[in-house]
Amino acid sequence: MGKSQLFFAEQNCGIIYYRLECGEKVLYNLVTRMIGNTLQLGLAGLGTVGSGVYETLCRNYKLLEARAQIPFAVKKIAVGNLARKRDIEVDPALLTDDWRELVEDPEIDIIIELIGGTNEAYKLVKAALEAGKPVVTGNKAVLAEYGCELFQLSAEKGTPLYFEASCGGGIPIVQSLQNSLICNKVEYIAGIINGTSNYILTSMKEKGMPFRDALEEAQRLGFAEADPSFDINGWDAAHKALILAMLAYGTPLNTDKIAVYGIERVESIDFKLADQLGYTIKLLVVIKHHADKDSLELRVQPSFVPKEYLLAKVDGVFNAIAVKGDIVGESIFYGRGAGKNPTASAVIGDIVLAMRECRLADYHTGFQPYTKELSVVPMGETVTPYYVRFRVQDRPGVIAAIASKFAKYDVDISATTSTNESVDENGVRRNHLVFMVHACKWVRLKYVLRELADNEYIDRHPAVFRIENFND
Numbered sequence: 001m002g003k004s005q006l007f008f009a010e011q012n013c014g015i016i017y018y019r020l021e022c023g024e025k026v027l028y029n030l031v032t033r034m035i036g037n038t039l040q041l042g043l044a045g046l047g048t049v050g051s052g053v054y055e056t057l058c059r060n061y062k063l064l065e066a067r068a069q070i071p072f073a074v075k076k077i078a079v080g081n082l083a084r085k086r087d088i089e090v091d092p093a094l095l096t097d098d099w100r101e102l103v104e105d106p107e108i109d110i111i112i113e114l115i116g117g118t119n120e121a122y123k124l125v126k127a128a129l130e131a132g133k134p135v136v137t138g139n140k141a142v143l144a145e146y147g148c149e150l151f152q153l154s155a156e157k158g159t160p161l162y163f164e165a166s167c168g169g170g171i172p173i174v175q176s177l178q179n180s181l182i183c184n185k186v187e188y189i190a191g192i193i194n195g196t197s198n199y200i201l202t203s204m205k206e207k208g209m210p211f212r213d214a215l216e217e218a219q220r221l222g223f224a225e226a227d228p229s230f231d232i233n234g235w236d237a238a239h240k241a242l243i244l245a246m247l248a249y250g251t252p253l254n255t256d257k258i259a260v261y262g263i264e265r266v267e268s269i270d271f272k273l274a275d276q277l278g279y280t281i282k283l284l285v286v287i288k289h290h291a292d293k294d295s296l297e298l299r300v301q302p303s304f305v306p307k308e309y310l311l312a313k314v315d316g317v318f319n320a321i322a323v324k325g326d327i328v329g330e331s332i333f334y335g336r337g338a339g340k341n342p343t344a345s346a347v348i349g350d351i352v353l354a355m356r357e358c359r360l361a362d363y364h365t366g367f368q369p370y371t372k373e374l375s376v377v378p379m380g381e382t383v384t385p386y387y388v389r390f391r392v393q394d395r396p397g398v399i400a401a402i403a404s405k406f407a408k409y410d411v412d413i414s415a416t417t418s419t420n421e422s423v424d425e426n427g428v429r430r431n432h433l434v435f436m437v438h439a440c441k442w443v444r445l446k447y448v449l450r451e452l453a454d455n456e457y458i459d460r461h462p463a464v465f466r467i468e469n470f471n472d
Contacts, residue, residue, distance in 0.1 A: 039355050040075040042102030042133075044124055045114030049138060049165075050077075051088050052344035053114065057351075068352045070359070075108055076101060080115070103127045110354050112347065113137040122146050129153045129161065134358065136350040138165030138343055144239035148252035160357060162350035167240045168193055170342025171335040172349070173321050177247045184325025186248040189287040190470060191321035192314050193240045195337045196224045196231035197263050197283040201302075202315040205271045205280060211264065223317055233262035234283065234300045241285040244321070245298055249289065251374045253298070259379045261301040269419065270389065270463055273434055276417070277387075279304040280312045284468060295375040297382055304387050304467040322470070330470075380443030385414070385467040387436060388445070390452070391459040394429035398457050402433065405448045412438040436467075 043054060057064070057074060065071055077090065078099040099115070102108055103124070111128040113135055115121050121142045128135045129150065137143070143150070143166055154161045164174040168191075177186075192198050196218060203214035215232065218224035230236040238260045242253050263283050274281055282305050288297040305312040310332050314320040319337030324330045336342040392398045399416075406413055415436040422430055437445065445464070453460045 037071070039070055039072040039109045039358060040105075040107050041072060041110050041112060041351065042076050042078070042105065042108040043074055043112045043114070044078040044099045044102060045112075045116065046077055046079045046086065046090070047114070047116065048340050049343045049347065050112075050114040051086065052340040053112065053347050053351075054090070055088050056341075056344050056348055064348070064352060068355055070352075070355045072355055076105060078102055078115070099124050100127070103131050103133065109133065109358055110351065111135045112351060113139060113142075114347070115139075118142050118145055122150075125150055125161070126153065129157055129159050132157055132159050134160045134162070134354045136162045136347060136354055138163065138347055140166040140236070140239040140243060144242045144255055147243065147246060148254060151246070151252065160354065162354055163243065164350045165343045165346035167243050168319055168321060168333065168346075169195075169335070169337040169339060170345045171319060171321060171333045171337060172346070173244065173323075173333050174247060175349070175353075176331075176333065177244070177323070181323065181325050181328060181331070184327045185289075187289060187324045187326060188470075189241075189244055189248055189285070189321065189323050190311065190468065191241075191244075191285045191319070192282050192311060193285055193319050193321060193337055194231055194234075194237040194283060195317035195319055196228060197234075197237070198314065198319070199223045199317045200232070201263060201266065201281055201283065204266065204268055205275075206315075208268055208271075210268060211266060232264055234260040235262075237283060237285050238300045241287060241298060241300055244285070245287045245296060248287065248323075249296060249374060251296075251372070253296075253373075253376075257296075257376045258298040258300065260299070263302050265461075265463065266302050267463065269432060270387075270465070273389065273417070273419075273432075274304055274387070274465075275307075277304075277415075277436070278307055279387075279467070280307055281305070281465065282311060282314075284311070286468065290377060293375070293377075295377050297377045299379065299382065302465055304465050306469065309470060324470075380441060380446065382442050383439050384442075385437055385439045385469070386445060387434065387463075387465045387467055388449075389463040390433045390435075391462070392431055392433055393457040394431050395457050398455075399433065401455060402435065402452060402458070405451050406435070406437070408451075409444045409447045411440050411444050411448055414438050 043050060076096060077094045078096050082095055082097050102111055111133050113121055113124050118141050121139050125135050125137060143163055150161060167173050199218050200214040203209050203217060215224060224231060238258050242258060246253050266281060271281060281302055284303040286299050311320055311322060320332055320334040322330055322332045413435050417434045419432040452458050
């Protein structure tokens, strides 16, 4: 590391905070002492988000202590590899490669889980709650897979579980649902909550890029992982959607309750046609309460969104979540949904909340389910208008054949359009035929598509997008 120079030091309530300057790099460290009523934190994970959290706790310690009015210190940090070289300076005495030391240390008050993955993270969160230690996590996968069990355990133990960073990075949606919107019955939540897919779709729209080229660009710029499966297949957004649904409606939910479709089959031509029709395409989370049956509609899919609606204007890696309450109407939360600093900001907000509530042992705002498990509307019973694009051979009677199947199942066509003729690799002329369909149950449209799949002149895999009209 070279020779380091002590830049400045202060002692406050038993905490010594200092910054080291070494060459052009600014390094941070936090040295702790067990003095007085200082709250002790155990941090599990020092990767991208974990290092951002630790660095921010060190850099903004005085500000955080002044605002929270509680002295705190990081007592121990669990990491996967003690020998790994890190971008930030950390006292080796703080490090351990066993997260159990954090849970078993009687002097550690709050556990911060940022190790990622599901199995070990689940074990850590469960063990901490069983030990009566509040947990702060940003792990959406753990909450989607094991949330029902962990929330129940949190309620039984009276030990809070905080997870603001799990749903929208730096967007304060969790606390808003739990506090600011607490008097509202939530009618629906609709959101763009995966920055990678939103960046890819934006590139396809603005640059006319094919899906694969847009994905490669996102990977090259660091907006997509080497394995982007969970982003592009919709499951990253689905995990967040389940958490939001549990929060909004107080009901436990599992991953088998949500219908999920990704963006892999979105094509550039769909953007062109959407634009002509007054729409754009977004990977949209839709959570809707059906009051007449007291049931929930839960789905994630690429959707046509009217260009004048605010969510249609959310581009690049940004996220946005619209919440409609019966009292407040529609509110939209916008910001960066991922990244080191936005996520660290959300995690630290939960840490401060956890510290404050540690001083109020009989009260906490960690989520606890408060209603019976609501039923979920079967996907086939969900109702929206649709855009359906068929790739067909240029032959007489094809349009009539399609229209007859729509009529057979009482699916009403509102408009049609087509592209110019093209010639495929076999010299066969083909057209794209687009049918805009009035609102109908998905099961009825499925019957139409199933029968048309037997027509040799029609592509067996048409492009189908729901049309979301939020003011209906």
